[in-house]
Every structure is written in C-alpha cells, then in structure tokens.
Amino acid sequence: GAVVSQHPSWVICKSGTSVKIECRSLDFQATTMFWYRQFPKQSLMLMATSNEGSKATYEQGVEKDKFLINHASLTLSTLTVTSAHPEDSSFYICSARVPSGTYEQYFGPGTRLTVT
Amino acid sequence: AQSVTQPDIHITVSEGASLELRCNYSYGATPYLFWYVQSPGQGLQLLLKYFSGDTLVQGIKGFEAEFKRSQSSFNLRKPSVHWSDAAEYFCAVGPPLMEKLTFGTGTRLTIIP
Numbered sequence: 001g002a003v004v005s006q007h008p009s010w011v012i013c014k015s016g017t018s019v020k021i022e023c024r025s026l027d028f029q030a031t032t033m034f035w036y037r038q039f040p041k042q043s044l045m046l047m048a049t050s051n052e053g054s055k056a057t058y059e060q061g062v063e064k065d066k067f068l069i070n071h072a073s074l075t076l077s078t079l080t081v082t083s084a085h086p087e088d089s090s091f092y093i094c095s096a097r098v099p100s101g102t103y104e105q106y107f108g109p110g111t112r113l114t115v116t
Numbered sequence: 117a118q119s120v121t122q123p124d125i126h127i128t129v130s131e132g133a134s135l136e137l138r139c140n141y142s143y144g145a146t147p148y149l150f151w152y153v154q155s156p157g158q159g160l161q162l163l164l165k166y167f168s169g170d171t172l173v174q175g176i177k178g179f180e181a182e183f184k185r186s187q188s189s190f191n192l193r194k195p196s197v198h199w200s201d202a203a204e205y206f207c208a209v210g211p212p213l214m215e216k217l218t219f220g221t222g223t224r225l226t227i228i229p
Binding site for chain 1: 129137139148152157158159160162165167212213214215216218219220221222227
C-alpha cells in the first residue's frame with residue numbers, strides 16, 4: 001500500500017518559536033494532502049487541505065497565519081506552527097490522497113508537538 | 117454535510133468474547149466508509165474500508181464490518197477479541213473523490229482477562 005511519512009515524530013519547542021512538520025508521500029504523487037489535529041483523548045479534526053501549487057484551504061476556526069501550509073511538490077507538504085504557544089501542543093497527523101481511482105487518503109504516523 | 121456518530125465512548129470486553137462497535141453516518145448519497153484503529157501515542161491504522169459492492173467487508177486482524185444503507189450504519193465486528201485489540205477505534209466517512217474525511221469521536225476498547 002501507499003506510504004506516508006512525517007518528520008519529526010515528536011518535537012519540543014519553546015513558546016514563541018516556530019516549528020515545521022513535514023509530510024511526505026513516499027511511493028505516490030499526491031496533489032492533495034490534509035492536515036489533522038488531535039487533542040488527547042479526542043478525535044481527529046481536519047485543519048486544512050493542502051493543494052500542490054496553490055494556497056491551502058483552511059477549515060473554519062483555523063488561523064491560517066498561525067498554521068502555515070506549503071505544498072511545494074507532489075510528494076511534500078509542510079505545516080509550520082508559527083509563534084507556538086502551549087495551547088498548540090497536540091498530535092498533528094497528515095494524510096495524502098492518491099490522485100486517481102478511489103482517491104483514498106493514506107495517513108502518516110503523526111507528530112507530537114509539545115510547546116513549553 | 118457529512119457526519120459520523122459513534123454512540124459508545126468506552127466499551128469493555130472480556131478476552132475471547134465477541135465485539136461490535138457501532139457507527140452511524142449522515143450523508144446524502146453512498147459514502148466511502150472506513151474504520152481505523154489507534155494505539156496510544158500512535159498514528160492511525162486502517163482496519164477496513166467500504167467503497168461499493170459487497171456490503172460485508174473483511175479487514176485485517178480478523179475484523180469485519182457491514183454496511184447497512186437502510187440504517188445508515190457501518191458497525192465493526194470481531195468474533196473473538198485479543199488483549200492486543202485494546203485501543204481507540206475511529207469510524208470515518210468521506211464522499212467519493214475524498215475531498216474531506218470526517219471522523220467519529222472514537223470508541224475506546226478495553227479488554228479484560
């Protein structure tokens with residue numbers, strides 16, 4: 001099956017700094033990737049849809065200036081959490097959609113962000 | 117708008133007993149349906165999926181699910197659970213072309229000896 005990786009798997013940063021999370025589709029090209037956020041003991045909430053070569057589409061309530069998404073190639077999307085605060089601490093999961101057939105999404109293993 | 121309901125927040129089952137996790141969805145047409153499992157601190161693992169065709173779907177780890185259009189349900193079943201099945205289970209629904217995948221709130225499964 002299709003494989004999606006995320007890097008780093010966990011990161012700790014100080015409040016006020018920025019942190020970048022990478023999402024890669026390893027064996028297929030993905031024109032569309034998705035970023036989800038999961039708080040402890042809660043479900044996944046879609047933050048934004050990342051489209052290769054165009055601006056990301058953010059879900060209602062998600063600050064686009066705080067969560068910068070760049071989908072610079074067909075295999076890489078990045079999420080940058082700018083001026084991070086402790087309330088941004090969460091589990092961030094990306095997925096990549098196969099570009100044909102069932103258009104199924106394949107999920108990365110997630111990135112645990114802790115802001116101190 | 118699509119939505120998913122998992123009525124059971126937490127289920128406890130004895131090892132070796134059967135299991136059924138409930139999932140109800142709301143969508144205007146026939147959606148794509150998924151079940152994922154998540155162990156603590158880990159990512160999602162796909163158990164099974166339904167796109168079309170046979171309404172009884174077989175997945176990995178001995179799981180199966182049945183799509184019932186009349187009940188808007190996609191319940192997950194396993195005839196005999198193992199201690200390693202303890203985890204969080206998420207049902208998800210998406211439209212064809214998968215522009216957006218919506219997750220249920222999850223069901224936490226505890227296995228007792």
